[in-house]
Amino acid sequence: MKKYGIKILYGILLIGIVISIFHALNDSGGSAFGNIIETFIYTSLLIFITSIALLILSFKYFSKKVAIWILLLLSIPLAIKYISYSVNELYLEMIDTTTPKEFVYEVEVDSNSYHKDKARLQKQIDSLIKIEVIVKPAELAPRYFGGQFYKDTLKRDWAIDLSFSLEYKQTIVDTLFYNENGNEVVAGLLINKVFNEYIDYPNGGIEFIGRGFRYYKDKIKPFVMLSNSVSGHKTYSSCSDRLRYYYFKKIGSYENKLNMNDTRFLNSSEQ
16 A cells, blocks of 8 residues: 555546546536536545545655645645535435524415415416417517507516426426415425426437426516526426425525525515
């Protein structure tokens, strides 16, 4: 081990550089940068762990090697950041929510009313999704202005903040949140089953996408989609689990951010 210890560290570094160059040359779009950063992180972690292991096994021998200290110091920032991230993720997986107990949403709603509201909102979302961008002149919508009718376009982004580049197969309202009186829906979690042409390209495939939303029943645009979303899931259950993870745990772990099951969020206008 003494003979090959430093060579192992150099080998890890070299492999990391080669993989990074491969990503830079072959990855398309913005994926290259992300993959290179990920490679740097894992390379740093391996160098960090290997360096510590070598020093523990033979501190007297390896402590005299300048190379091991240089590589250890270079690896520390990304390795520690990754370890801290992993510990935090493990903690989040073990708890139900990061929302403080005194602010956890606990409004009780009749089961029949809850399921009726879910069905009603699903139908409402489906109806808004059908308002697509109309491009054929013969199908332009009639608009009345100044005593005359004109042909105009209708755009889905006016109706609901969902991409019109996807083919929607099913709308599922996963969870609903109500006001303090329990008689009005104010927010919820939405999952869409869609056909995505880029999955298993060129054949395409089914994908489940999840989002959080605010609901304003009296506004022209009743659904306002929140910024955090999850995608790439092949099943409803995995999408639901990840969506709940973000909106009940992850978001609340950020400074000055509130989970969806936090009454302070539900009673505010935060988006």
